[in-house]
Amino acid sequence: MKKQITIVGGGLAGSLLSVYLAKRGFKVDVYERRPDMRKVKISAGRSINLALSVRGIHALKEVGVFDEISKILIPMRGRMVHPLDGEINFQPYSRNPEEYINSVSRGDLNTIMMSAAEEFPDVQYHFNHRCTGMDLETGEARFIDEQTGQVVVAQTQAVIGTDGSASALRSELLKRSGFNYSQVYEDYGYKELSIPSGPEGNFLIEQHALHIWPRKTYMLIALPNMDGSFTVTLFFPMKGDVSFENLDTSEKVQQFFTAQFPDALDLMPGLLDDYFGNPVGSLMTVKCSPWHHKGRVLLLGDAAHAIVPFFGQGMNCAFEDCSVFAGLVDKSGDDWEKIFAECGQERKENTDAIADLAVENFFEMRDHVSDPRYLLMKKIERRLADAFPMRFIPKYEMVSFHRVPYAVAMERGQIQHQILWELTEGIASADEVDWAKAQRLVPERVPPWTWGTL
Ligand SMILES: Cc1cc2nc3c(=O)[nH]c(=O)nc-3n(C[C@H](O)[C@H](O)[C@H](O)COP(=O)(O)OP(=O)(O)OC[C@H]3O[C@@H](n4cnc5c(N)ncnc54)[C@H](O)[C@@H]3O)c2cc1C
Structure with a gap:
């Protein structure tokens, strides 16, 4: 008999995850609070379009839906900055023209993934089913059918909560002692x-x-x-x-x-x-741990780590969760207790890092992009990246165009920032930079890059 999994929340992460699991031979029931957005015109929720970058693309390629999704992407090659006084200026995201982020409609993306999931006879969506809680001891998840008011109980081997930043399953974990939780608006x-x-x-x-x-x-x-x-x-x-x-x-x-x-x-x-x-x-940041209870329930995506949108990474990070999770299933089959614990362990420091990087990037976007020192640092950053291609990778590139763990990107980014800060102290143009000092500081402080590319 096929092993059965319940997914709560058929949004971006839940739909992707259902494809990963169906491809691995599981029978998947997806319970989604909203009606089927392919039949009923509903707001897809927060933000109509999103920036999709390499981590998300990697996951979409793994499940085989990227070709379909690539048709609805609009490449965004950099920031077009509109100052109040002064010229509009373009700041490319990368030195490599092959590296850019993509604008995509949230609704279209979700729709394509739902349809891809439903091509597997073993994936069944239950729309208009709102999760109201779960018995963590028996593994029973409870739902209300929003159309009939009927209570529905699902009993499966394991439940995965991809029910977003206001997760009902997370609220269930919150009732237990030993569950760490912070929510910052x-x-x-x-x-x-x-x-x-x-x-x-x-x-x-x-x-x-x-x-x-x-x-x-x-x-x-x-x-x-x-x-x-x-x-x-x-x-x-x-x-x-x-x-x-x-x-x-x-x-x-x-x-x-x-x-x-x-x-x-x-x-x-x-x-x-x-x-x-x-x-x-x-806008809020949610951090919690552990993301699981025994082998019964696991949180992924925004349910486990809601972040602010300023690095354009929430969905990308949620997709990366699913990819990591699928890798663990490949290793350990359906030993859920082991897989759930390992998944949280592997992801937590990285999701904490992207949460912090996202808050930091708000200051960069709203304020620094017009600041002369920031612009000078960016100029020198590019020169150092050209001079040390296997060592000095700009932070934005590490996060958006590489799959290096977020925590590593954050750490390397901080080291590089400090070098740029020191090199720009008291100067007004790139011509004044002490390049001998730069040549010394980079190899001294930034470890070699061992993470490859896509
Ligand atoms: C303004 C804004 C801009 C953003 N821009 C970007 C961006 O450019 N790039 C990027 O990568 N990320 C971006 N994000 C973040 C991104 O939207 C989220 O990280 C992403 O949607 C997380 O996916 P998810 O599947 O975990 O959660 P969601 O997409 O929120 O999906 C959760 C699903 O669960 C369902 N659900 C909720 N409660 C229940 C329940 N009790 N029972 C059953 N179903 C339930 C919901 O209806 C929904 O379908 C942005 C976010 C905001 C707010």
């Missing part, structure tokens, strides 16, 4: 706005870039969509003088955008409708 929230396509369905600003309007304590970003439009996100303080709380009339919004984002405003005829029609989303 940012003082910032976000709101989605939009730039429509031009009259011919054309892009009104550069298509192959992630646009940023950095304004020190807040920022606007825009990612391209396949139909020529852009999804724009305002990251903004929740409270205070300049905040969502205060920007509460059409006049104030209009005035604020006229003063702060004049070039974006010209492209946003529906600004006021979007602003007052769309909710303010909150």
